């Protein structure tokens with residue numbers, strides 16, 4: 001599974017994507033208009049490739065400088081959260097978050113994520129309503145990451161899988177989860193999910209915890225471990241809190 005391609009058109013596997021994201025030449029080609037921050041669409045070419053050569057892949061570049069300040073998240077911290085989300089997803093062995101790294105770019109340091117060519121044939125809205133099992137790991141990921149913004153538009157169908165994007169407002173210490181993926185509330189975690197969460201808990205106490213500490217505050221790393229432990233103790237997907245908004249607006 002680790003070598004599965006992230007998209008059908010121009011397939012690219014994780015290792016190749018990480019290398020290209022890290023070493024490749026980034027050329028900004030546009031701005032994603034629906035995005036609230038400076039979210040730039042880029043071409044990625046291997047180092048030394050001619051500028052006229054076809055790009056090897058596309059990427060989303062979110063420079064720290066382009067982040068709109070938010071009341072409830074420390075300034076300049078969103079790019080680090082995007083990378084922390086990738087680290088969490090990879091540590092779980094899940095393919096929720098496309099490969100994402102922190103690097104320098106034309107507008108300074110930022111998060112650079114592999115752009116996924118989505119499959120137009122898939123109906124995301126229908127998948128949510130039909131409790132498509134491919135969305136279940138994303139629902140569980142969001143509970144661990146405390147994702148405050150899982151809209152329908154942040155679900156990316158590609159090559160028979162679903163991935164997610166826009167993890168800039170994850171990892172708060174307070175409960176902030178807002179998601180369209182509540183369909184599994186009350187359901188038991190499967191044996192495989194428990195095993196993955198147990199491995200995650202150990203990793204958060206070790207190497208993953210250390211890596212996340214470079215991207216999040218120590219309290220936020222501890223809160224991620226606490227959410228993982230709480231899920232394991234409950235053994236089920238929780239019901240949404242009743243005292244706050246738990247669905248993003250707009251939901252798509």
Ligand SMILES: Nc1ncnc2c1ncn2[C@@H]1O[C@H](COP(=O)(O)OP(=O)(O)O)[C@@H](O)[C@H]1O
Nearest residue numbers: 032035036037039060113114115116153165166
């Ligand atoms: N890695 C990606 N692959 C494919 N599409 C993406 C990716 N990242 C973002 N998008 C698309 O771009 C839109 C804007 O990006 P997003 O990360 O939501 O920006 P913002 O943080 O400014 O809201 C998303 O809703 C999605 O449609």
Ligand SMILES: [Mg+2]
Nearest residue numbers: 035036154166
């Ligand atoms: Mg968004």
